[in-house]
Amino acid sequence: MNRFMSFVTTAALLATLQAGAQMQLPGEQSSGMPAVPGPLAAKYKTDADRILTAAMADNDGYAALTYLCDHIGKRVSGSPQLNTAIEWGAELMKKAGLQNVKVQPVMVPHWVRGSESGEILTSGKGAVKKPLHMLGLGMSVGTPKEGITAQVVFVPSFQALDELTPEQVKGKIVLFNPGWHGYGVNSQYRTAGPSRAASKGAVAVLVRSATGLAMQTPHTGTLRYDEKQPKVPAAAVSVEDALMIERLAAEGPVQVHLQMDAHMEADVKAGNVMGEIVGSEHPEQVVVLGGHIDSWDVGQGAQDDGSGIMATFEAVSLIHKLGLKPKRTIRIVFWVNEENGGAGGRAYREMIGDKIGDQVAAFEMDGGAEKPLGIGYGGFGGPRRPAPPAPGAPAVAPPARGALDMTTLSAEEKQSFVYMQDIAALLKPIGTDTVSPGGGGSDIGPITADGVPALSPRTVGLHYFDWHHTEADTLDKVDPDDFKRNTAMLSVVAYVLADMDGRLVGRKSTFRE
Ligand SMILES: [Zn+2]
Missing domain, CATH: 3.50.30.30 (Glucose Oxidase; domain 1)
Incomplete structure (x- = not known):
C-alpha cells in the first residue's frame, strides 16, 4: 500500500499543530485541537449524518450492554462468566450480520480471589x-x-x-x-x-x-x-x-x-471474539476497533469495559445496518485478558504476523463511555505504561499513551493530523469534534508498537476512576446518551478511515513493556 501521500501544509495548519504542542500536558489530558473541515468532511457529510442520526436513535447497543451487565455480569479471566460472555458476543456479532465471526483461542491466567x-x-x-x-x-x-x-x-x-x-x-x-x-x-x-x-x-x-x-x-x-x-x-x-x-x-x-x-489455578482456554464488514475493494486492509471483554471479579464491568465493547460493536453494526460498504475491512474485536495479563492483545498481534502493514488503524475504547469530547490520536507509537520505578526513583506521571512531541512530526504524520481534523468536522453535530495528541490502549498496544496508528475516544473523564475496578462499576453508571454519542463517533471515524483514499501513518515504538 502507499504510505506516501501528498499533503498540503498551510500556515493555519502549522499554527494549529504548534498550538496543540503547547497545549499538551503530561498525562492523558489534552484540550484537543479543533476540527478543520476539508475534502473528507465534504465527501462523507451525507453518510456521516446518516450514521449520526441512526446512532443517536439506536437503543440496541445499550440494550446489549444491559444484558451483558445484568445477565452475564463480572467476567474475570478464567471464570465461567467470561466464557459465557465470549459465546454470547460471537452470537451477537452473527445476529448483527457481521462476516467472518470467530473466536480466536487464547489461554488466560486463572486467578481466584x-x-x-x-x-x-x-x-x-x-x-x-x-x-x-x-x-x-x-x-x-x-x-x-x-x-x-x-x-x-x-x-x-x-x-x-x-x-x-x-x-x-x-x-x-x-x-x-x-x-x-x-x-x-x-x-x-x-x-x-x-x-x-x-x-x-x-x-x-x-x-x-x-x-x-x-x-x-x-x-x-x-x-x-x-x-x-x-x-x-x-x-x-x-x-x-x-x-x-x-x-x-x-x-x-x-x-x-x-x-x-487468593491463589492461581491452571490457565483456562478463552478467546478474542471478532467479526467483520469485509471491504469491497481492499478486503485485506483492516481498520480494527474494540475493547476488552474480560473485567475484574467485582461489579459488572460496565464502564470497564462493557461500554467499550458494546459501543464499538454497535458502531460497526450500524454501518452494516445502513448498508454502507467501505472499501477496506472493518473488524470488531473483543480482546480477552486485558486486566491481568494482556494475552488477548498479544495473541491478536501473533495472528496478524507479517501482515502488520495491512492494519490501517486501531481504535480502542477502554476509558469508559462518559461524554465524549473527540478523538485521541496517538498514531506514532511511544510509551504505553511506565516501567516500574527503579529503587530510589520516584513514581512519576507516565507520558500519555502514545504521546508525541508535535514538533517532531514528519510530513506524512502532519498529514495524518489533517485527516483526523477533517474527519472530526463530521462529528460537530454531536459535539465531539476535537482531535487530541495521544491515544491508544493496552489491547492494541502490541500492534501500535509495531507502527499501526492508534486511536481512542477522549471523554470528559470526570468519574471513570471513581468506579473503576470496584463493586460500583455497574450499568447505572453508563449514561445512555453519552454511550450513544461514543457509538456515533466511533462509527463515523471507523467508516471514513476504512473508505477514504489516504491512510494514516504510524511509527514503530522503541519502547516495549
Ligand atoms: Zn479496561
Whole structure:
C-alpha cells in the first residue's frame, strides 16, 4: 500500500499543530485541537449524518450492554462468566450480520480471589477492632490459612520506603498511602509496591485505592510481582481506611490482621471474539476497533469495559445496518485478558504476523463511555505504561499513551493530523469534534508498537476512576446518551478511515513493556 501521500501544509495548519504542542500536558489530558473541515468532511457529510442520526436513535447497543451487565455480569479471566460472555458476543456479532465471526483461542491466567478480610486490631492507644474495607489485588498470593497479624508501617512514597532500614520493615505490613496524584502515578504503587516492600522484608502490603473519590470503596487491579522478590499478599484498602491507619500510625504501633485465600489455578482456554464488514475493494486492509471483554471479579464491568465493547460493536453494526460498504475491512474485536495479563492483545498481534502493514488503524475504547469530547490520536507509537520505578526513583506521571512531541512530526504524520481534523468536522453535530495528541490502549498496544496508528475516544473523564475496578462499576453508571454519542463517533471515524483514499501513518515504538 502507499504510505506516501501528498499533503498540503498551510500556515493555519502549522499554527494549529504548534498550538496543540503547547497545549499538551503530561498525562492523558489534552484540550484537543479543533476540527478543520476539508475534502473528507465534504465527501462523507451525507453518510456521516446518516450514521449520526441512526446512532443517536439506536437503543440496541445499550440494550446489549444491559444484558451483558445484568445477565452475564463480572467476567474475570478464567471464570465461567467470561466464557459465557465470549459465546454470547460471537452470537451477537452473527445476529448483527457481521462476516467472518470467530473466536480466536487464547489461554488466560486463572486467578481466584477466594474469601478475604482485614481488621485493624490495636493502635498505640489500645484495641480498635475495626474491619477494613479491602479488596485483594489481582494476581496476589494469599496469606497462610490463619492469616497474617503484623504491625503496619505507613509510607507516603517509594522514596520514603527506600529511606527505611530493613529492620524497620522486616516482618511488617507496608501501607502505601501516597495521596491522589492521578491514575498514572497511583497505579504504580499497586503494580510495583508489593515487590518493592517485599524486597525490604515486608510480609504483606496494603495500598490506598487508586481513586480520587473517598466513598469507602476499595479498588482492585493487577499487581506485578518482581520474580526476584518473595511474593507477599497485597490488598487495596478504601481511601478512608488508609487515612485512618495513617492517623493511628502517627500515634503509635498499629496492628492489622489480614486473611486472603487468593491463589492461581491452571490457565483456562478463552478467546478474542471478532467479526467483520469485509471491504469491497481492499478486503485485506483492516481498520480494527474494540475493547476488552474480560473485567475484574467485582461489579459488572460496565464502564470497564462493557461500554467499550458494546459501543464499538454497535458502531460497526450500524454501518452494516445502513448498508454502507467501505472499501477496506472493518473488524470488531473483543480482546480477552486485558486486566491481568494482556494475552488477548498479544495473541491478536501473533495472528496478524507479517501482515502488520495491512492494519490501517486501531481504535480502542477502554476509558469508559462518559461524554465524549473527540478523538485521541496517538498514531506514532511511544510509551504505553511506565516501567516500574527503579529503587530510589520516584513514581512519576507516565507520558500519555502514545504521546508525541508535535514538533517532531514528519510530513506524512502532519498529514495524518489533517485527516483526523477533517474527519472530526463530521462529528460537530454531536459535539465531539476535537482531535487530541495521544491515544491508544493496552489491547492494541502490541500492534501500535509495531507502527499501526492508534486511536481512542477522549471523554470528559470526570468519574471513570471513581468506579473503576470496584463493586460500583455497574450499568447505572453508563449514561445512555453519552454511550450513544461514543457509538456515533466511533462509527463515523471507523467508516471514513476504512473508505477514504489516504491512510494514516504510524511509527514503530522503541519502547516495549
Ligand atoms: Zn479496561
